Amino acid sequence: MPLNNADLIVEVLKAGGIRHGFGVPSGNVLPLMEAMRRGGMRFILTAHEGSAAFAADVSGRLTGKPGLCIATLGPGATNLTTGVGSAWLDRSPLIAITCTLNEAQLGRRMQMWIDHAALFKPITKASMTLRRGNIVQTLRDALRLAMTEPVGPVHLDLPEDVALAQAEETPHPVGDVSARQEFDPAALERASRMLASARRPIAVIGMNAMRMRESGTLRAFIERQRLPFFTTTVAKGLIDERHPLSLGCIERAKRKMQRRFIQESDLIVGLGYDTVEVEYEAWAGNTPILHVDDASADVDKSVEIAHEVLGDLDVSATALADLPYAGVRWSEDLVRRHREAFQKALRPAVPGFAPHQAIDVVRQLLPEDRILAFDVGAHTHQIASQWAAYAPRTFLITNGWSSMGFGIPAAIAAKLAEPQRPVVCIVGDGCFQMTCGELAVARRERLAIPFVVLDDQWLSLIKVKQERRNFEHYGTQLFAEGYSAPPAHYFGVPAVGVREPGAPKQALATALSANGPTVIEAVVDPAHYSDTVFD
Numbered sequence: 001m002p003l004n005n006a007d008l009i010v011e012v013l014k015a016g017g018i019r020h021g022f023g024v025p026s027g028n029v030l031p032l033m034e035a036m037r038r039g040g041m042r043f044i045l046t047a048h049e050g051s052a053a054f055a056a057d058v059s060g061r062l063t064g065k066p067g068l069c070i071a072t073l074g075p076g077a078t079n080l081t082t083g084v085g086s087a088w089l090d091r092s093p094l095i096a097i098t099c100t101l102n103e104a105q106l107g108r109r110m111q112m113w114i115d116h117a118a119l120f121k122p123i124t125k126a127s128m129t130l131r132r133g134n135i136v137q138t139l140r141d142a143l144r145l146a147m148t149e150p151v152g153p154v155h156l157d158l159p160e161d162v163a164l165a166q167a168e169e170t171p172h173p174v175g176d177v178s179a180r181q182e183f184d185p186a187a188l189e190r191a192s193r194m195l196a197s198a199r200r201p202i203a204v205i206g207m208n209a210m211r212m213r214e215s216g217t218l219r220a221f222i223e224r225q226r227l228p229f230f231t232t233t234v235a236k237g238l239i240d241e242r243h244p245l246s247l248g249c250i251e252r253a254k255r256k257m258q259r260r261f262i263q264e265s266d267l268i269v270g271l272g273y274d275t276v277e278v279e280y281e282a283w284a285g286n287t288p289i290l291h292v293d294d295a296s297a298d299v300d301k302s303v304e305i306a307h308e309v310l311g312d313l314d315v316s317a318t319a320l321a322d323l324p325y326a327g328v329r330w331s332e333d334l335v336r337r338h339r340e341a342f343q344k345a346l347r348p349a350v351p352g353f354a355p356h357q358a359i360d361v362v363r364q365l366l367p368e369d370r371i372l373a374f375d376v377g378a379h380t381h382q383i384a385s386q387w388a389a390y391a392p393r394t395f396l397i398t399n400g401w402s403s404m405g406f407g408i409p410a411a412i413a414a415k416l417a418e419p420q421r422p423v424v425c426i427v428g429d430g431c432f433q434m435t436c437g438e439l440a441v442a443r444r445e446r447l448a449i450p451f452v453v454l455d456d457q458w459l460s461l462i463k464v465k466q467e468r469r470n471f472e473h474y475g476t477q478l479f480a481e482g483y484s485a486p487p488a489h490y491f492g493v494p495a496v497g498v499r500e501p502g503a504p505k506q507a508l509a510t511a512l513s514a515n516g517p518t519v520i521e522a523v524v525d526p527a528h529y530s531d532t533v534f535d
């Protein structure tokens, strides 16, 4: 059978390392889906296109190849944007395909049609239309662009008649993506002098460091200089947090304790620090900053960027790691005492079943190589500060985009990308209500993922923000009548309720060895968030 353009698209995407795509179909999507079926590239049906794009974002992060999501035009495209924005601000390689009307109909007042190029413009590196005779080149450009630093999403519009038309080209693979820019030796020289003259420098590692080809060099630099280090939420695990120099996460629960330590320092070395996670001015105080990254920092006037080393982070980190030791400034004992006090403060004694207890149970039961995916809310702050991450890419969250609804599709994508590794998902009850339809995907795919729902009956993060601003609690309660037992199942996924600190252990152990997903609803009392979150 002769290839049509949809078959050709599948061939080129496969050659680009893409193994599956997430999405929701319509009639216009069917030619592409049929080509995927024929070409051996799986189409994974999700409940909502936003989840398809979140799943594609996480596929991109874990596989290093662009994740793929697919939607119909108009409302399919607008739904998709919620997840595409995550790949844009959190920086993941992603290809988003919208399957649209026939070419001659584009731009007319017709059912479901809107201007996709305008819709995707602010959240993608490019939006392109696939046209007859130019399929391979457009896809090659899209894949290359998605994979070029800073990586990100690219949108492709596929008219239905173009998909069905006979292919006029032959597939050929995408070449290597262009190398990143080099760094400036003079800039490194100055950085080296600054480091040598600082008495109490600290490092803060940010999300861009997570995309380094070789993260060991950063660790070598930190160890050689004996730099106590913090990370942002996304950079957790880049260096095992059990490291004696690790001070944990900034700007999450008990953030003021972290700020106090940071403001004792006389030089902050930002490594791969991206202000999209949190702006420097929020926590740096008056301490000067040495910013080492691909790109210049976006800062408020109040912040002193004393110097920048810009360019390929791998190259800069290798050069930094070669610098001679500049002398001890901090005692390891001080670092240890701060870390212990911080961890203690995150776990206030409370009469009921606290979120921090539920989170600790999950941590204790997970093997070293596990992946945690979680969602956005007060629980994010708590998890980011109290969870010890041991390895890169085992701690999946959106921080730049910070969209509720990330957790469940992230866990699904992680388990599909790495089926042999345990994956656990923790979500707030508000996020769960937003995306619980995706449990059906986990069931269809037989993914053994425990979904731990922190059932605190509130949009707790927003409730805490109301308290901080002396507003009344209003419009933030999820269940007024309190908790009743969970249903036996959600879309066939078994659900179990746990109400006290000891109980989740058994439920989680059972769920981890099940041959499909399980929902564990932990009925927690969110009272301590008022102390630990946004303190």
Ligand SMILES: Cc1ncc(C[n+]2csc(CCOP(=O)(O)OP(=O)(O)O)c2C)c(N)n1
Pocket: 375, 376, 377, 378, 379, 380, 402, 403, 404, 427, 428, 429, 430, 431, 432, 454, 456, 458, 459, 460, 461, 462
């Ligand atoms: C799409 C989207 N809508 C709204 C918000 C604002 N928001 C952030 S956290 C949150 C509450 C989440 O509630 P829940 O999942 O129960 O988590 P909790 O705060 O209770 O831990 C809201 C509404 C957001 N980040 N994303």
Ligand SMILES: [Mg+2]
Pocket: 377, 428, 429, 430, 454, 455, 456, 457, 458, 459, 460
């Ligand atoms: Mg909640």
